[in-house]
Amino acid sequence: MTPHSYLFIVIFLGVALLFPIMPLILAWMWRRFFQPPRPGAEKNATYECGVESIGEAQIQFRSQYYLYAIIFLIFDVEAVFLVPFAVAFTGLPIGAFVAILVFLLLLLEGLVWAWGKGCLNWAR
Amino acid sequence: MSDIDEGLRSELQRQGIWVTSMQELYNWGRKNSIWPLQFGLACCAIEMIATAASRYDIARFGGEVFRPSPRQADLMIVAGTVTKKMAPQIVRLYNQMPDPKYVISMGACAISGGPFKQGYNVLKGIDRYIPVDVYIPGCPPRPEALLHAFMELQRKIDEQKLTGPRKAEHLDPDQPSEFPVPAFGAHDLEPAANADVFRPPTMERT
Numbered sequence: 001m002t003p004h005s006y007l008f009i010v011i012f013l014g015v016a017l018l019f020p021i022m023p024l025i026l027a028w029m030w031r032r033f034f035q036p037p038r039p040g041a042e043k044n045a046t047y048e049c050g051v052e053s054i055g056e057a058q059i060q061f062r063s064q065y066y067l068y069a070i071i072f073l074i075f076d077v078e079a080v081f082l083v084p085f086a087v088a089f090t091g092l093p094i095g096a097f098v099a100i101l102v103f104l105l106l107l108l109e110g111l112v113w114a115w116g117k118g119c120l121n122w123a124r
Numbered sequence: 125m126s127d128i129d130e131g132l133r134s135e136l137q138r139q140g141i142w143v144t145s146m147q148e149l150y151n152w153g154r155k156n157s158i159w160p161l162q163f164g165l166a167c168c169a170i171e172m173i174a175t176a177a178s179r180y181d182i183a184r185f186g187g188e189v190f191r192p193s194p195r196q197a198d199l200m201i202v203a204g205t206v207t208k209k210m211a212p213q214i215v216r217l218y219n220q221m222p223d224p225k226y227v228i229s230m231g232a233c234a235i236s237g238g239p240f241k242q243g244y245n246v247l248k249g250i251d252r253y254i255p256v257d258v259y260i261p262g263c264p265p266r267p268e269a270l271l272h273a274f275m276e277l278q279r280k281i282d283e284q285k286l287t288g289p290r291k292a293e294h295l296d297p298d299q300p301s302e303f304p305v306p307a308f309g310a311h312d313l314e315p316a317a318n319a320d321v322f323r324p325p326t327m328e329r330t
Contacts, residue, residue: 034286035223035294038301042219047193050213050220 067119074111078104147286154198154224155186155281158274161197161217162190166204168231168264175267185274194220199277201270202256205233205240206247208313212305218254219302223294226281228273229256232263239263252317254303 031037046053085092085100114120133143164172175182182188191197194217206214218227229250232238237248250256257280258273265273284292293299303321306313317324
């Protein structure tokens, strides 16, 4: 047993700090002595596949999109849970069966509601 | 930084001491990890993809990582016909790449418009707007030709100077870091060519 059994953690911390900081210092020195920065409006612009970006990135979505969220839950997320449910159906305890049934009924209610609202009609 | 005497260097190398300069180390690192920008324009792009795939394998030369963002790319391979609709985007992508950056003009279309030169919508060569380092003729050039162009580019990078009056352009703060992006005019791109990088060939009549 060495007298400083936790010394290696201190050494490890030092190396862990030096490892990312050294390249940054080297890059800074390189910029300082060899390659002067040459920024520009075009160079610093937002990258959008070469197209000029329009407007702000932080936009708000309309609240009407909640319909899509509900339909997505019913037809996509539900299917993800239905497949393992169907596979493990015979071995399920009664509690798990009731839990998945509640989940299905909740989404079914959403489907009935969306159907009644006419969201599933092709041409509105 | 200064050039090492060749005789002294070989003498030291015989004794097992490897001497290098900052410039050589810098260029050696740069030329062996050229990351191309990942975009293709036309049929030349298929050859470029073949070059990147396992049979030809551009990774052997350090160019395996095709970057989907210009911020991480060193090399722009203009692979295919540049339409006038596409030209502003290409110049903008070139502008957004960090220095040092290089351009390979791949195929007849990127050089001059190629077989589509007469088309109203075809740019007659990408070198009208951005400086091109290596041209590869061919329609399309085979992957070997692209590899050859890549090696030529490596040779060019290897010869770039870090200091002195003839140092590389990207190290000079007075050189432009951006090139003007052409705009869609009433009939053509405006301007039709960047006068700083492109001089139309003139025919001398005697």
